[in-house]
């Protein structure tokens with residue numbers, strides 16, 4: 001029930017002149033519409049509406065917020081070089097917005113309320129218009145409140161001006177998301193009360209004895225002691241899990257999987273997009289190799305893998321060549337193994353692939369806590385951190401830092417771990433894509449060398465579910481200032497036990513993956529727990545930009561405004 005604030009009440013009195021009729025003042029509602037099938041829209045001019053929509057994702061009805069009544073929203077197909085105009089009308093009872101994730105555009109068109117524009121008030125229309133200067137797979141989502149969790153997202157496919165360096169016969173968007181019948185505000189409140197509310201993977205006494213058997217009592221005891229001292233759990237992989245989430249692929253729950261049809265002999269391009277609020281997905285198609293051809297919309301040197309981890313907001317394009325008219329499962333496990341999204345790649349929609357079993361969840365290691373290498377982990381994980389160091393150091397700009405109640409965790413010995421597939425994917429017998437595998441197709445040999453470096457600590461207090469950058473939450477932080485034309489190297493030190501998918505708006509992030517001549521261009525970079533990672537930014541767009549962790553319930557505080565002058 002909406003509660004009528006005193007201010008609204010008085011406004012109503014003034015407007016109507018009658019006390020009795022003022023009771024209707026809050027009934028300003030645009031109603032609830034029925035869910036429609038997701039479709040594709042193309043051209044230069046688009047009309048989008050944001051509506052409350054009745055959906056049934058989990059078996060019981062709930063109210064989602066959607067674009068054009070679709071969960072997920074319509075796929076927008078643009079052409080590189082075109083001017084596009086998008087009219088967005090907000091039929092919610094609260095402000096809304098659409099942000100075009102990874103799209104290079106003037107900052108006033110970026111769609112972040114409070115930074116790019118004022119947001120779209122209820123009943124109002126905002127018109128976005130900009131020139132499309134890139135191609136590939138991207139997505140859009142609301143940047144207001146928790147609307148992204150409840151359905152305001154969709155795919156963007158941009159056709160390139162020039163021929164692509166690969167060919168295919170057919171393509172599908174494969175957009176992954178997480179849906180809950182619980183209200184996002186309720187989820188957030190529960191996390192604030194108990195950060196492990198949704199985590200049912202906690203350790204048992206039996207686990208400890210299994211560990212003793214494997215490692216010997218002393219080592220097992222030491223490891224447990226350390227975790228306890230840090231008041232952390234090595235089973236805390238995701239804040240929000242399959243306990244409340246249903247994982248969707250193109251809006252389909254696993255009980256009625258998304259169907260991707262193919263004909264024998266075809267090469268199929270799959271455009272994977274992680275549009276989830278909180279969930280990292282590990283994607284594989286048992287029986288098929290995936291040839292990765294693009295990361296975050298940018299072409300890379302092709303690499304064949306069995307499995308890909310998609311952090312929240314990342315995209316990967318792959319090409320697969322299914323054989324023998326078989327049915328294949330497109331299997332996207334949540335990182336904590338509490339559930340999966342599912343698709344069926346098949347020649348016959350009546351034939352379903354066998355669904356693989358969920359992997360066993362793996363605990364975090366001491367390396368994930370930034371405690372350097374445990375002997376047992378050392379054997380498992382190749383270390384080549386020298387490769388990731390800057391050849392010639394540059395001046396470091398010191399930014400304000402606050403250690404205290406908001407920073408209960410600290411990585412003592414953070415390492416570059418670009419060749420680490422991450423917790424849950426190590427030594428699983430499959431070829432898993434890592435950042436070290438990514439090389440841009442274009443040469444970056446002649447790109448400007450960094451002028452300076454900034455170091456950002458990703459910080460938090462897990463028990464109190466507080467998140468921040470350099471120990472300072474957004475509402476207490478000064479903007480980060482960049483000079484137009486400079487090239488900045490940014491290094492993250494992740495002092496927490498969570499993966500944070502960090503997204504810098506408006507400017508590309510050129511990730512140092514170990515090959516100086518082929519830095520890979522991304523818009524979202526996963527910072528692994530307890531690790532270090534560096535990328536470079538050419539500051540080529542003036543204005544104010546948002547910069548934040550893309551986990552929806554971290555975003556409010558693990559956020560900065562970036563000002564380019």
Ligand SMILES: [Cu+2]
Pocket residue numbers: 467498499500501549550551554555558
């Ligand atoms: Cu985060």
